[in-house]
Amino acid sequence: MRNDDLVHARYPTELISRWYNTPMGARLAEDLAACLGRLADDAFGYHAVMVGAVLPCEPRLRIRARTQVAATREELAETPLMAVQADFDYLPIETESADLVIALHVLESTREPHEIMRELDRIIRPEGRVMIVGVNPVSLWNLKKIGQQTWQGKDKMAQSGYLAGQHRAAWRVVDWLRLLGYDVQGVEHLGGLCPTTRPRFYDKMRPLRTISSKWLWFMQGFYVIDAVRRVSTPTAIRPAFRLPRMIPNKTRATVANQTTCQTTPPSRQQPGGRSTNLFKK
Template identity: 35%
Template sequence: MAGEAAIIELAAWLQTPPGRYLLAWEQAQMDAAVVDLFGFHALQLGLPELPGLRSNRMPHRWLALPRPESHFESHAQQRPVVALSAPGVALHCDFDSLPFESGSLDLVVLPHALELARDPHQTLREVERVLRPEGRLVILGLNPASLWGLRQNLASMLPGRPRPYLPQDGEFIGYWRLRDWLRLLSFEVEAAQFGCYRPPLRSAAWLARWDWVEPIGARWWPVLGAVYFIKAVKRVHGMRLVGLERSRSARRSSAPAVAVQQHKEQGP
């Protein structure tokens, strides 16, 4: 039930002024990242408040939500998955045991899914399993190395335990730590970006007054943004090497033909 509580808490926090500010930045990044990604099958894990696949044009797009704890089944007993063309929840499943065949998806987006997962390592391994070679992965996560993360940590240490700024449940995964996980699973990070540099304020009016800090933060302390965005691609060892070897073989086979032709032209 802890996982369900974390999801409910995050959903409620996203309705607050800082939550709406964060969600607006994340939606803009996600829309731009997936609009030109092509394929047939795309999956979003969690956070229906952020429709991460709305600008994507793949014919089959799913939004998956965690199943309630009381309804857990074995992976073999899960019902077949049916894609929805209209926005909505297509399936409930365990994020660490996805009901998709290996190498069957072209795109997976994880908006804070790893932070709320029971086992973020296993969830990421499942995503790697279901993605086809050269499939794309997009991740959004809260940055613990930010002013927002600092305020969250101070709230847990100060006397009287003041109200935390961010949702309490879930594990905030550092950017560099997550990059190491991706590297171990043979993902290559194509793009990374940080955002939301305004101080951890609760009022919409005060957040608006600090709008001027956004370009300054993005230029002078980019890795201290409250949220990070990662776009990665699944690489399979040997695939690109095969292509390179073919091109080299083609060049080697064509070179002697050119030499022979030149030799004939120079003859009597």
């Protein structure tokens, strides 16, 4: 794939999707698909939605009904999933219908990520899972973009591949999720410390990437955030105290009057053993 094809793409997710089809991007796509499959191993449901960039290799999910949402038709040309072309801030998906949502680089494709976050929150059912994939802006992978911004400027910079879009830090995305009421299960880091254009070198550095993901996780190139949507159901609580009654209880007064009217009149015992009613005429 030529660099001209990357530069003339219309959307950042299209740039990243094409980069995942390069030899180096394909290696990272395999690691990313394995990470997503491991995190979603305990996810249960009927509908899964993948929004954003398209991976050449699908993650292994237990959920069979899967839908791929992308910004362009070119990205959906080779996907075997049910394909939908739409904007990320207005998804044509029913509210609270997805059990699992995987968002690949969707927050990097807009200057207003909060709108996309609210749209993702809308389609996820209560207790559903969301996984957000992004590029770490403080890693060595992003050093090339920082240099281009310094020497060429943001307007003249020819972004290519994973450098496209506005990268969001993982801790910032975690704060946004917690504000929306999500329980963050964990953050996975992958990609290694520095990028390389040689797939063989990337394969040889696999043990080093495993060690650095535990001790130098903040310098990894990519991250995956796993979160669960929590919905609290309000329960009505009765007050422990009671207000004094300002109006007497009419029911008790009626019962008392009926008891008084039905009382047997007093009687007097005669010497012969007979009782005589005093009110009898």
